[in-house]
Amino acid sequence: MRSELFSAENLEKEHSQPGLRLQNAKLLKAELNGDFLARTGSMVAYQGQVTFEALGSGGLGKFLKQKLTGEGVPLMRIRGNGDVFLADNAADIHLIDLEPGDALSINGANVLAFDSSLNYDIKMVNGAGMFSNAGLFNCVFSGHGRIAVTTRGTPVVLNVDQPTFVDPQAAIAWSASLQTGYHRAEQLGFGTLLGRTTGERFTMSFAGQGFVIVQPSEEPPGGLAGAGEKKSSGSGGILDNIFDD
Template structure:
């Protein structure tokens, strides 16, 4: 798997059509179709059509409805330049080479339409552990993710690695995962929910962690 931190110079070393227009905007050289987050199109040049992208089969539809994993998607079809962004968040690119990547579906900006997708429960995350689900992308092609702030790429092979469940954006499917629940320190390392939940990672691979735990719920004033 190629590094997710591509820039416009080193992207020429791999095939494909995903280019960072800038750190917060993706440019897709479209000649066919691509899957993208609904509402992510900010501009396009050429001839394109956009349509709702379903989960892909009854089984996947049921999984998505039950787990609420991922964001609504669309399929862009045509030829030309397609520009995608999401709330001016940072964008990071992966190039998969006949391999798999586990991602938080809410962080998907776009991916090549020929990549296979599935929704899987995080290992060790039973319903009593929050029932954590993520999206797996498999095959050869591009994946673009958006993150809240500049993320850190952790090498899980160097030491046991832990990340907040809402902050972990993507990781190698080769890693062994689990759930670590902390009660005593919840007020210190969580967001005041009374219990802190971290994902644990072991093995050879990486974990991409964003600089946020996701949107906060405003305090009620009435």
């Protein structure tokens, strides 16, 4: 049988060491000898002796935070020996290696899989949460290991070496050490009073040393974005007590 479908670029890629790797731009391959964590429902194929265990959000504390915030990653633990392929509606997949001391704040909807050696928690986005793609809360990953994230299209990674402003629905992840806030981008004027708008009323602001990953797609806010004004102003209340680590 002959077909361009069987060309070398479409054949399964083999490696000598286990771990998370790209099979192609839209398909993640986990060469498994142990375990890792992945978004529930992301498996598209597997070979070998592999088991799947539902974890919810990854522990009681994260489960409670997810119920309160609407943010988090519905997880499954994948164990065994074999090859597992994962995807998310043909989104682009990117690998990020975290080193000790690194921390990444990311919208939970953009998390595909990560090494079990990594730690993650659900935390408030200071100063700009209600305007962010993730809502009032984001997932923060730290430790040593690899994480696979998804974007809708090819992203740009901005180095925050000067005042940086990003459409809140396009910012998917950033260095957790950055200071975040919000900035009114649209100037008030006669046109605004007549109901005219640029569609760019607010942007997220970033300051400090680090990077911001921006995708070329504006997704509607998640989490508590719609309820943020009612439930939290960024200080005080039960949510601050829960998320103030």
